[in-house]
Amino acid sequence: MTRVFNFGAGPAMLPTSVMEKARDEFLDFRGMGAGLIEISHRCKEFDAVIDKTDALFKELSGIPDNYKILYVHGGAQMQFSAIPLNLLNLKPAHKAAYVDSGNFAMLARKEASRFGNVICAATSEATNYDRIPAFDPQALDADTSYVHITSNNTIFGTRWQQFPDTGSIPLVADMTSELLSRKLDYNQFGVIFAGLQKNLGPAGMALVLIREDLLGHALPYTPSLLDYSVYAKNHSLYNTNNTFAIYMMMLVLEWLKEQGGVDAIQVQNEKKAKLIYDAIDSTDFYIGSAHKDHRSVMNVTFNIAKPELTDTFVSEANKQGLYALKGHRLVGGIRASIYNAMPVEGCQKLVDFMKDFEKRNG
């Protein structure tokens, strides 16, 4: 069997060694005579899995001890509801500011506005989200409960290079498409959340990192399974959690540690992105979609100067084992999602294909 280089935006490729380990342990988890998905979430063997996942995440991220690590149901968009439910009540005005840097940022704002007084603090909609909008945190009202940003915009291929200083107003970041891809000072954030399906594991669950003082303020009608303090008090096991997703995340973190951790993967990620951006910038045949100063290292978006060639590009690439390169319908063109698990070799193969395609069609 040949595995393709999977450039899909998510669910995304996982390291082959992680997939093999999960396969090898699937029927018989560490001598138990049963698979991990068949055993209780309250047994000591699963306790060891969740404890190890916590410990590896702490070690790899360097997140300070005053943050809780939560495994929350429902993927990233569920957090679009959970964030306002847990944080709007921090101040009596129930006000939140959202920076609109793309489709998911817009969806997050729309969902939050069901629960409180939500303002759009900045937007780059006018340039079809080709950049992170200019945002001045000094202009925020003091009675704002929190500020929400999307640190990496998966569809448009942009990211925040530096994060805004919101002072005493907690900064909330959707890091779904980049968590653990670069070093971070976690102290800048009140809450970070990320769907697992890019850099962490399977879809359907989110990792939530929350500063402890922000727990316990949920709006009174918050459902228990959206209340972060319920997760924090019960080590994310208030009900039957997605044990398999947590186990897969543990394997991914073990793999990341073997690669040299976040420092090493950041160097590799920058190298991968540079390979593709250099190929785009070296010709007029390809046109990068994102403003150069705002480019994502995880999602590289570009167009072909002759857009009618896009489908041929995608299908020819697919035949060469370069899978899922079609851009999102809101941007069109090509998108190469190159999360942590994508090897340099995959990006080099894409660049070789791009050059050959240009030679034949330019």
Ligand SMILES: Cc1ncc(COP(=O)(O)O)c(C=O)c1O
């Ligand atoms: C930045 C970002 N936020 C939110 C989501 C939505 O994630 P989910 O499908 O897990 O709800 C995605 C999905 O790709 C994303 O890229």
